[in-house]
Amino acid sequence: MMARRIVLALLTTTLLATPPGAQSASVVQPGTSPLVVFRIVFMTGAAFDPPGKEGLASLTAAMLAEGGSRSMTYQQIVDAMYPIATAVNWQVDKEMTVFTGTTHIENLDKYYGLLRDMVLDPGFRQEDFTRLRDDALNFLKISLRESNDEELGKEYLYDVIYAGHPYGHHNRGTVGSLQQLTLEDVRAFYRTHYTRVNLVLGLGGGYPKGFEQNVERDFEKLPAGTSDKRRFDAPKLAAGNRIAIVTRDTRSTAISLGFPIDVTRASPDWAALAVATSYFGQHRSSNGYLYGRLREARGLNYGDYAYIEYFPRGMFQFTPDPNLARQQQIFQIWIRPVEVDTGVFTLRAALYEYDKLVHTGLSREAFEATRQFLTKYSNVLTQTQSARLGYALDSRYYGIGDYNTYLREALPKLTVEDVNRAIQRHLTTDRMQIVIVTKDPRPFQDAVAKNTPSPIVYNSPKGKEIMDEDALIQRYRINVKPAEVTVVPVERVFE
Amino acid sequence: MSVRRLLIVAAILLLAVAGFYRSWAAGAVASGKLFPYAYSIDDLPNGLRLVTVPTDYPNMVALYTVVRAGSRDEVEAGKSGYAHLFEHLMFRGSENYTPEQRDALLKRAGADSNASTNQDRTTYYVVFSKEDLEDVLKAEADRFQRLKYTEPAYKTESLAVLGEYNKNSSAPTQRLDEALYETAFTRHTYAHTTMGYLKDVQDMPNQYAYSLDFYKRFYRPEYVTVVIVGDVTRDRALELTTKYFGGWARGNYVPSIPAEPPQTEARTAHVDWPSPTLPWLAVAFKGPAYSDEVKDKAALDLLSEIAFGRNSDLYRRLVLEQQRVDQLNVDFGNHPDPELFTAFARIKKQEDVEDVREQVLETFARFTREQVDQSKLDATRSRMRYGFALRMNSSPAIAAALAPYILLRRTPDTIDKLFALYQQITSQDIQMTAAKYFTESHRTIVTLDSKTGTK
Numbered sequence: 001m002m003a004r005r006i007v008l009a010l011l012t013t014t015l016l017a018t019p020p021g022a023q024s025a026s027v028v029q030p031g032t033s034p035l036v037v038f039r040i041v042f043m044t045g046a047a048f049d050p051p052g053k054e055g056l057a058s059l060t061a062a063m064l065a066e067g068g069s070r071s072m073t074y075q076q077i078v079d080a081m082y083p084i085a086t087a088v089n090w091q092v093d094k095e096m097t098v099f100t101g102t103t104h105i106e107n108l109d110k111y112y113g114l115l116r117d118m119v120l121d122p123g124f125r126q127e128d129f130t131r132l133r134d135d136a137l138n139f140l141k142i143s144l145r146e147s148n149d150e151e152l153g154k155e156y157l158y159d160v161i162y163a164g165h166p167y168g169h170h171n172r173g174t175v176g177s178l179q180q181l182t183l184e185d186v187r188a189f190y191r192t193h194y195t196r197v198n199l200v201l202g203l204g205g206g207y208p209k210g211f212e213q214n215v216e217r218d219f220e221k222l223p224a225g226t227s228d229k230r231r232f233d234a235p236k237l238a239a240g241n242r243i244a245i246v247t248r249d250t251r252s253t254a255i256s257l258g259f260p261i262d263v264t265r266a267s268p269d270w271a272a273l274a275v276a277t278s279y280f281g282q283h284r285s286s287n288g289y290l291y292g293r294l295r296e297a298r299g300l301n302y303g304d305y306a307y308i309e310y311f312p313r314g315m316f317q318f319t320p321d322p323n324l325a326r327q328q329q330i331f332q333i334w335i336r337p338v339e340v341d342t343g344v345f346t347l348r349a350a351l352y353e354y355d356k357l358v359h360t361g362l363s364r365e366a367f368e369a370t371r372q373f374l375t376k377y378s379n380v381l382t383q384t385q386s387a388r389l390g391y392a393l394d395s396r397y398y399g400i401g402d403y404n405t406y407l408r409e410a411l412p413k414l415t416v417e418d419v420n421r422a423i424q425r426h427l428t429t430d431r432m433q434i435v436i437v438t439k440d441p442r443p444f445q446d447a448v449a450k451n452t453p454s455p456i457v458y459n460s461p462k463g464k465e466i467m468d469e470d471a472l473i474q475r476y477r478i479n480v481k482p483a484e485v486t487v488v489p490v491e492r493v494f495e
Numbered sequence: 496m497s498v499r500r501l502l503i504v505a506a507i508l509l510l511a512v513a514g515f516y517r518s519w520a521a522g523a524v525a526s527g528k529l530f531p532y533a534y535s536i537d538d539l540p541n542g543l544r545l546v547t548v549p550t551d552y553p554n555m556v557a558l559y560t561v562v563r564a565g566s567r568d569e570v571e572a573g574k575s576g577y578a579h580l581f582e583h584l585m586f587r588g589s590e591n592y593t594p595e596q597r598d599a600l601l602k603r604a605g606a607d608s609n610a611s612t613n614q615d616r617t618t619y620y621v622v623f624s625k626e627d628l629e630d631v632l633k634a635e636a637d638r639f640q641r642l643k644y645t646e647p648a649y650k651t652e653s654l655a656v657l658g659e660y661n662k663n664s665s666a667p668t669q670r671l672d673e674a675l676y677e678t679a680f681t682r683h684t685y686a687h688t689t690m691g692y693l694k695d696v697q698d699m700p701n702q703y704a705y706s707l708d709f710y711k712r713f714y715r716p717e718y719v720t721v722v723i724v725g726d727v728t729r730d731r732a733l734e735l736t737t738k739y740f741g742g743w744a745r746g747n748y749v750p751s752i753p754a755e756p757p758q759t760e761a762r763t764a765h766v767d768w769p770s771p772t773l774p775w776l777a778v779a780f781k782g783p784a785y786s787d788e789v790k791d792k793a794a795l796d797l798l799s800e801i802a803f804g805r806n807s808d809l810y811r812r813l814v815l816e817q818q819r820v821d822q823l824n825v826d827f828g829n830h831p832d833p834e835l836f837t838a839f840a841r842i843k844k845q846e847d848v849e850d851v852r853e854q855v856l857e858t859f860a861r862f863t864r865e866q867v868d869q870s871k872l873d874a875t876r877s878r879m880r881y882g883f884a885l886r887m888n889s890s891p892a893i894a895a896a897l898a899p900y901i902l903l904r905r906t907p908d909t910i911d912k913l914f915a916l917y918q919q920i921t922s923q924d925i926q927m928t929a930a931k932y933f934t935e936s937h938r939t940i941v942t943l944d945s946k947t948g949t950k
Contacts, residue, residue: 034524035888075811082806083874085882102888104524104881131818134843138773138821146771149665154737156744182638249770252661286586286610287598296594299654302662315662337661357538376624379555383889459700460650490773 003240012246027392028212029204029385036108037386040099040119041393043194044228046173047094047166055136055173058092060189062135063101065090067128069117074128077114077484086111088118093310094167096397098323102386105206117219122190125331134458136172137179139495144170149254149337150435152246152314156493157256157435158321160244161330165235173493188466200396224362227306232327235260241480243448245441247491253343253438257350258332259429259468263308263422265325265398271410272422273308279370280357281306281333284318289366289371290333290353297466298458300346302336319381322390325397331427343438344447344454348476352431352469358427361420371411378404434480441487449473449482524884530910532893535729540739541745542717544905547732548724548897550890555573556628556725557891558621560635561901565615566689566715567832568750573698576656576691577709579612580699583652584706585619586610592634602636605629612689615830616902622729622891623725629735636739646703648755653699660696667772668904671839671943675777678764679835679939683755715746720901725890752832755781761935766943773821774842775943779935782836785903787912792829794920794928795836799825800875801867801925802858803838809858813840819847829903836932836938845944852940860949863930866922876917883914 018391027039049056065088068074081087089100099119107390111303142458155170162172169177199219237260248354263273281288283305286296290304296419309329311320315336333354362370382404383387391403436444446452452475462470534548565578588594600680601608604627610619621631663669673688680686690696699706721740723732732823758781783791804824813820822841828834840859842851887893900909 005779033817033888035885070893075806075815078806083881085880085885102885104884106524127815127818131815134818135821138843139774142771142773147666147668150662169854188653216703251664268545286594286608287602295658297651301658302655305659318609327707337656337665338658339661369599373605377607378605379609380605380622383555383891385888411821458651459654460647462647492593 001022004349015090015119025388025396026200026203026212026216027396028200028202029389029392030207030212031205031385033276033385034105035102035203035385036105036114036205036207037203037389038099038101038112039386039393040115040322041202042097042194043094043095043198043200043397045095045097046169046171046194046202047232048228049169049173052177053181054169056185056189057097058172058326059136059178059181060186060193061090061092061097062132063124063128063186066132068123068125069114069331070121070123071117073123073125077118080110080114086113087440088115092171092323093324093345094326095228096169096323096325098393100386108207108211112215116215119194120218120221124183124187124285126183129186132182133178133226137175139172140170140175145490145493146248148315149248149250150334151313152490152493153254153256153296153435153437154314154332154334155312156244156246157258157332157433158259158330159217159494160242160433160435161237161258161260162235167328169237169327170494184255191223192225193228194222196220196222197225197227197366200393202389202393203468204385207267208216216398234262234328237431237433241430241434242484243434243436243444243478243480245444245485246435246437246438246490246493247272247441247487248437250437250439251340251345252337253340253436254337255335255336255343255347255350255434255436256332257432257434258330259431259433261308261329261331261426263426264292264329265394265406266325269422269426272414272419273426275367275374275411275414275419276357276362276423276427277306277308277331278374279366281361282373283311283314283320289351289357290432293353293445294335294349295347297462298349298350298456300342301338304336304350305334307332307334317463319387322394325394340438340440342456343436344380344443345456345474347434347436348447348478349473351478352473352476357421361423364416367416367419371414375408375411378407401474437490441485445485447483448478448480448485451477503721506559514599515843523548524880528911529880529914530907532907535615536906537729537733537736537936539716539741541743542715543740544723545733545736546720546897546901546907547727547729548722548728548893548907549727550725550893554624554723554726555890556623556625556723556727557894558623558631558635559722559724559799559894559898559901560619560639560655561616561720561722561898562617562619562713563718563902564617565613566691566831567614567656567684567752568713569687569691570750570752572707573695574702575687576689576699577693577706578617578713579689579691580653580656580706581714582612582617582619583609583656583710584603584644584649584652584710585638585642585730587637587644587648589651590643591637597634597638600630604631606631608630614685614689614834616898618898620891620894626730628727632735632788633739636743639719640743642710642714649703649706650700653696656699657696660690662692663690667766667775668942670766670768671777671941672777674764674766674943675779675835675837675939675941678760678762678941679779679781681753681834682753684752685755685830685832687691687836712746712748712750715748716740716743717745720905722894722901724894732856755833758937763938764939764941766941767946768943769946772943772945774848774945775841776848776852776855777837777941778859779835779837779939779941780859781833781937782827782932784831784833787904787909787916790916790920790924791928791931793913793916794924795827795873795932796879797872797917797920798862798867798925799827799836800878801871802862804875804919807858809854813851813854815880818844829899831903848942848944857932859929862926863933867927872920872922872925879917880914883910908950923943
């Protein structure tokens with residue numbers, strides 16, 4: 001069967017529509033660049049891990065991208081890719097799995113031949129399985145639990161919010177489940193989910209005429225399959241705010257907080273909420289409001305940001321990776337590590353500022369400036385061919401057309417009232433989940449149980465405005481019942 | 496203001512847009528000039544250099560400002576980390592722009608703006624739409640010439656630097672790096688990391704006056720190269736750079752970087768890490784400084800891939816076959832002074848550390864005795880060329896690829912000279928260079944392991 005295609009010509013702004021959910025599809029962006037970009041998406045992911053086999057979707061993708069094909073060992077593939085400086089990268093999220101790669105056009109045939117066999121004819125060797133399962137285990141046990149408090153806190157927040165939900169485990173799995181997985185599990189997952197109906201081929205750059213049809217023909221080799229498309233409901237969180245304190249031997253305190261929202265790029269309120277979130281905490285920008293209050297005015301830490309979409313690895317990159325599209329998202333505030341003795345004050349300050357956002361919303365000036373920022377900033381987000389292709393694939397998922405066009409059309413129609421209404425509709429919550437990574441939980445427990453003040457001492461004089469505000473913040477009530485503060489030793493996280 | 500024009504390359508600019516790309520595509524990576532973009536270099540009389548690289552990526556402009564000040568320049572005891580601190584202070588306002596005004600300008604422009612510091616340089620960047628070029632350049636010029644921050648603002652910002660130290664501190668590799676460099680270097684300022692010693696970072700709030708001196712020393716036109724890449728013309732870039740940076744007074748400070756005496760004995764160090772980790776091993780040898788003329792650095796660049804890269808014999812053995820190591824990396828950056836050639840391994844089991852150490856050492860030793868295969872050498876040259884070409888996929892990416900070379904030689908020309916030098920390296924060159932540098936007396940080995948054992 002010839003796949004149906006969506007053609008997004010370079011620099012055009014219209015996505016020629018193919019309805020989402022059609023049989024295997026392509027998103028192509030032909031151009032004149034000497035680089036050719038692949039994004040091969042399967043509409044499946046960690047939300048489809050069978051119970052007890054968490055991490056299977058990721059391990060399957062790793063087996064394809066970092067393991068051998070039937071005709072070549074992984075070492076032979078690495079050797080073949082070495083002189084052309086290419087690789088196949090993989091990313092698994094809840095509902096999307098993507099294999100990405102870029103090659104110079106001079107090496108297109110060679111690279112594509114390797115990529116094709118890796119994805120369509122995997123070798124599934126035991127030695128690759130052993131190595132890649134070890135990698136997943138060490139990622140959870142060492143790289144995440146013991147080497148990066150920020151990512152640990154941010155990822156654990158998702159575990160807390162989605163407990164009991166198909167999203168409720170880390171994409172790489174759990175330590176316990178990974179130890180149970182077998183190579184046969186990987187084969188079975190591949191057979192069931194790597195199907196034509198789940199496939200969307202993404203291709204961009206200066207590939208020759210007819211190339212995309214060849215790729216489509218090759219991928220018809222996959223079984224037709226049945227679609228993984230299913231509805232994921234909002235997580236069922238009991239009312240009440242909660243704190244989970246992850247304890248480990250660390251010199252600082254990392255804080256992440258958030259709650260589910262029923263807004264995605266497909267929602268009418270997405271643009272309005274994107275404006276509110278960018279205003280409050282644009283990723284890695286000194287322009288965010290919260291950054292201004294916590295870092296710029298007070299020097300509490302390195303940065304403070306807010307999100308309405310999943311954005312892993314944010315400490316390593318300035319723009320998000322595409323192809324993390326989800327039906328369910330959370331509003332999240334990321335407080336970068338603070339000194340231990342200012343931990344409680346900083347949590348209070350974040351809650352105080354968040355409540356202020358909810359109660360007062362954006363001023364007209366802040367709204368106008370943020371709207372203008374986002375209109376132009378979409379060019380930064382989509383500056384590479386790979387990013388443009390990734391955003392087009394996500395637009396297909398959400399059914400919104402070209403991302404930049406979508407924003408350019410939606411933003412001018414917004415008013416400050418729309419934004420503030422969206423804040424009222426989506427950001428008032430009695431289900432705030434707070435994750436803290438720190439050595440000693442007691443100051444937080446005391447602050448919750450006794451409302452113990454957390455005065456702050458600065459190394460330089462502050463203006464009256466800050467001092468007055470601090471007087472409020474240091475006694476600001478953390479609205480969590482003492483019984484809702486749990487302490488989790490780090491070795492139990494992702495276990 | 497008269498401007499001396501060093502070099503104008505115009506021929507390729509005359510090509511049609513699509514034709515330009517195609518001309519590059521047609522076999523150029525395998526053989527031709529690796530930096531395919533036409534560029535111009537203009538030197539202002541005050542010593543500031545402008546490098547303009549028009550590209551046909553539409554709308555966007557990347558402005559990179561490279562300052563030749565890094566942790567290498569921090570020569571006074573107790574004053575490590577100040578180049579990096581300045582990366583922060585430069586966002587704290589200038590005479591004509593408060594931080595809020597600068598933020599508002601960048602917000603209006605939809606700009607992406609940030610900075611980074613390493614041993615040798617501080618790089619500031621702004622990525623924005625072309626219509627905002629003058630506004631952005633004007634604001635940028637103001638902070639480079641007229642930075643203005645109060646002592647309280649300085650003290651607050653120094654805490655953000657401590658915050659950065661804190662967020663890095665949960666990674667054992669930060670501590671491993673600190674131990675490696677303070678063991679391998681005894682006099683040269685490469686002994687301290689760019690972040691600086693924790694005690695110096697904690698003392699920063701008390702050093703306002705010193706910070707002002709640091710700014711006066713290094714934030715001078717002769718230390719700065721402005722790189723503008725994207726949807727821009729050379730004339731416009733030069734006009735605006737001259738208008739806003741032309742009045743900047745040249746300085747006269749030249750840091751006296753202490754030379755590292757020749758290392759005469761093997762050194763080791765060990766780090767006890769307080770929480771669970773897999774053990775780390777770093778094996779380092781003193782290597783040569785960057786050069787696009789002398790073969791040593793280029794020969795060892797090639798060897799770094801051959802000996803420790805993804806298809807090296809060692810990787811195959813340790814990572815794929817024996818599966819004793821899950822991360823094997825090599826670090827051998829380009830620096831103005833001799834730095835380290837380091838192989839890093841993360842080992843899955845404590846009991847394998849000794850054996851992995853022996854295998855890494857034997858790999859270094861092997862290439863002092865044996866010549867690499869010609870086919871492997873050719874494949875590695877090819878890999879480096881394509882690797883560089885694949886990086887240049889947007890105007891900001893081109894600017895980012897250029898920035899390290901701008902620091903070293905202030906011209907993109909060094910890239911083509913370097914890659915031409917790679918073409919001349921023979922297997923014999925590599926063996927001789929390995930034998931020259933990989934001697935026991937030049938070696939430093941650092942291990943890191945958990946005090947509590949791996950869980």
